[in-house]
Amino acid sequence: MTIGLSLAAGGVKGFSHIATLNFLEENNIKVDIITGSSAGAIVAALYGLYGNSKIVYKKFSNAVEKFFPNLKIYTEKLEKSNLWSIFQRALVPIDEYYKFFKYLFERKKFSDLKYKIGIVTFDTLDGNSLLITEGFLVDAVMASSSVPGVFSPLWIAGTQNTDGGVLSPSPINEAIKLGADFVIASTFERKPKTFPKDQLELMYYIDTWKEIEIEYVDLEKANVVIYYRIPYHWYQFHLYKEIYESSIKFLKERREEFDHRFWW
DSSP states (O other): OOOEEEEEEEEEEHHHHHHHHHHHHHHOOOEEEEEEEEEHHHHHHHHHHHHOOOHHHHHHHHHHHHHHHHHHHHHGGGGGGOOHHHHOSSOOOOOHHHHHHHHHTOOOOOOSSSEEEEEEEEETTTEEEEEEEEHHHHHHHHHOOOBBBBOOOOOEEEEEEOGGGGGGGSSSHHHHHHTOOEEEEEEOOOOOSOOOOOHHHHHHHHHHHHHHHHHHHHHHHHSSSEEEOSSTTTTTTGHHHHHHHHHHHHHHTTTHHHHHHHHH
């Protein structure tokens, strides 16, 4: 049996994926294929390099601690709905967030990975999801994590790429495409917590429900779904430790619930 692990898009919520990997390691469940969108792409690529959830947590958290203070000025603007943001092509200059990904992946390539990893981006020219399995990790992961309107799209393979979560918030189809016949999906609740107060929030609200509907269709194809309920925005990276620790606790408390699904 070829086991695939699908890691969903979700910004700082991606620290929950590290808890998922820790849970699988502790219970001797070995995955063969890992696919990721956006934050899921970061965790997938790091795990592909190191094969150890504790190292992944250390690398990811160190990067957040090192670069988040510089990005905080931009993330604070996301807390406010204003006309200024509508007229900007990208909120964060590419030079600012490139440093974060360069720190994580340096010049490592897919050929350096210990596992079969698939990074998902959105091809803005063709309007399709693009599955990347070769080349430099920094390019693929950075493109997959480029939230539209917040980060600029990147050019890869002659086309413009942005956040993989646009069409593949949970890249389950991609795990199957790479050969998985049993897929574990690690994902999050995406339902908006409040009703929109203005027209800009209404656009985000509608877009979120579109993403939910897309993901529901894909989750039907997973054999096991680990569904985290995290009450924070994707850009609140200062809460990464709390998210990780609460996810570890969540899985420990539900250990027995997973028995009949994981052990065969």
